[in-house]
Amino acid sequence: MLRKNRLFTPGPTPILPAAQTAMASFAMHHRTADFRALYSRVLADMKDFIGTRNDVLVLASSGTGVMEGSVSNLTSPGDKVLVLTAGKFGERWRDLAKAFGCVVEMLSAPYGETISLDDIRQKLTPEVRCIYMQATESSTGARHDVKGIAKLVRAQGDETLLVVDAITGLGTTHFDVDGWGIDVIIGGSQKALMIPPGLAYCAVGERAWKRMETAKSPRYYFDFRKERKAAAKGESAYTPATSLFAALGAALDFIRQMGNGDLVAGREALVNNAELAAEMTRAGALALGLKLFAASSPAAALTAIQSPAGTDSSAMVKEFRESFAAVVANGQGEMKGKLFRIAHLGYYDYLDTIGILAALEHVLASVTGKPVEYGAAVRAAQEVYARCAAEKRQPVGA
Numbered sequence: 001m002l003r004k005n006r007l008f009t010p011g012p013t014p015i016l017p018a019a020q021t022a023m024a025s026f027a028m029h030h031r032t033a034d035f036r037a038l039y040s041r042v043l044a045d046m047k048d049f050i051g052t053r054n055d056v057l058v059l060a061s062s063g064t065g066v067m068e069g070s071v072s073n074l075t076s077p078g079d080k081v082l083v084l085t086a087g088k089f090g091e092r093w094r095d096l097a098k099a100f101g102c103v104v105e106m107l108s109a110p111y112g113e114t115i116s117l118d119d120i121r122q123k124l125t126p127e128v129r130c131i132y133m134q135a136t137e138s139s140t141g142a143r144h145d146v147k148g149i150a151k152l153v154r155a156q157g158d159e160t161l162l163v164v165d166a167i168t169g170l171g172t173t174h175f176d177v178d179g180w181g182i183d184v185i186i187g188g189s190q191k192a193l194m195i196p197p198g199l200a201y202c203a204v205g206e207r208a209w210k211r212m213e214t215a216k217s218p219r220y221y222f223d224f225r226k227e228r229k230a231a232a233k234g235e236s237a238y239t240p241a242t243s244l245f246a247a248l249g250a251a252l253d254f255i256r257q258m259g260n261g262d263l264v265a266g267r268e269a270l271v272n273n274a275e276l277a278a279e280m281t282r283a284g285a286l287a288l289g290l291k292l293f294a295a296s297s298p299a300a301a302l303t304a305i306q307s308p309a310g311t312d313s314s315a316m317v318k319e320f321r322e323s324f325a326a327v328v329a330n331g332q333g334e335m336k337g338k339l340f341r342i343a344h345l346g347y348y349d350y351l352d353t354i355g356i357l358a359a360l361e362h363v364l365a366s367v368t369g370k371p372v373e374y375g376a377a378v379r380a381a382q383e384v385y386a387r388c389a390a391e392k393r394q395p396v397g398a
């Protein structure tokens with residue numbers, strides 16, 4: 001059969017056609033009034049997308065660039081920081097903080113699990129200058145309790161900053177950034193925003209701006225204060241990724257349309273869309289007798305599914321690609337071969353979700369050589385969809 005190439009990876013994700021068109025026809029110089037207007041409009045819209053009144057910065061890099069900036073701008077060598085980790089992206093925080101000479105305290109949970117609030121409470125002292133965590137750990141498919149953690153941090157006062165890598169959290173999870181008191185929240189373009197890799201963004205609150213006055217770690221390109229100053233004039237400090245800004249503008253317009261003209265409502269629709277696709281996928285996997293990798297606290301951004309006993313998930317990933325041109329993600333690091341990951345963040349719809357579950361049935365049959373009850377995953381997903389439709393938890397109308 002004919003095969004269409006489709007990405008089901010938790011970044012990069014499928015690109016919105018309107019964003020692709022916007023990029024292809026874009027030819028603006030960045031030091032012009034027209035571009036300044038686009039830049040300012042996109043930054044203002046990004047506040048609605050993130051759900052904050054804090055300043056938003058958008059930089060040309062992958063997500064890790066702004067993660068690095070959140071260490072270099074907020075810490076001095078020798079600062080004590082607490083890293084909450086239960087996966088490969090949590091470990092990236094550890095490595096970054098070490099690279100800038102921080103004294104890194106770790107609070108770890110096994111891969112696939114989430115960190116307990118009681119454990120955090122015990123580690124949280126006013127000497128901890130920053131807490132670094134993920135909203136959703138894309139390597140395991142687990143969702144962490146940002147709200148609960150923020151409550152603990154804020155109860156302690158203003159000494160500890162909370163920095164959240166929400167690179168797959170934004171657009172898939174509800175956040176009240178200002179209400180909960182998240183000091184820095186970080187996102188990336190190639191995730192729920194439906195545009196190519198190349199932009200990383202963050203919203204930075206007052207406590208964090210204040211910390212930057214005394215933080216001494218070296219920084220240059222990712223100097224948030226310099227970028228904030230430029231942004232106030234509708235510019236970036238250096239050449240911005242201009243065509244990606246055109247794409248981002250188109251994506252934000254699309255999300256606004258999803259909310260019938262209201263960007264905040266559109267963002268909620270995007271979150272609900274991911275939630276529904278994730279719920280369908282979990283039900284489908286379980287109906288095939290598969291086990292979820294992060295069963296106790298699954299994210300909506302993606303679903304990590306354990307490969308059946310005796311089966312290497314690499315063989316499943318390969319079969320998805322070869323038979324259906326569907327690119328699903330293998331496990332990362334030590335998890336390689338043990339699980340595969342199907343994304344729901346961004347430009348995924350009902351047919352994508354039903355399609356990947358139908359493909360999963362064939363992949364499972366061919367890789368394990370065991371009989372599969374065709375339709376079992378699809379039926380379970382259909383039932384989830386029907387129930388949601390009846391509850392008027394309608395997905396997107398785009």
Ligand SMILES: *Cc1c(COP(=O)(O)O)cnc(C)c1O
Pocket residue numbers: 010011062063064065089134136137138165167168188
């Ligand atoms: C994708 C992702 C990142 C950023 O990775 P880059 O390759 O630098 O864009 C960071 N954290 C999480 C949780 C992610 O999913």
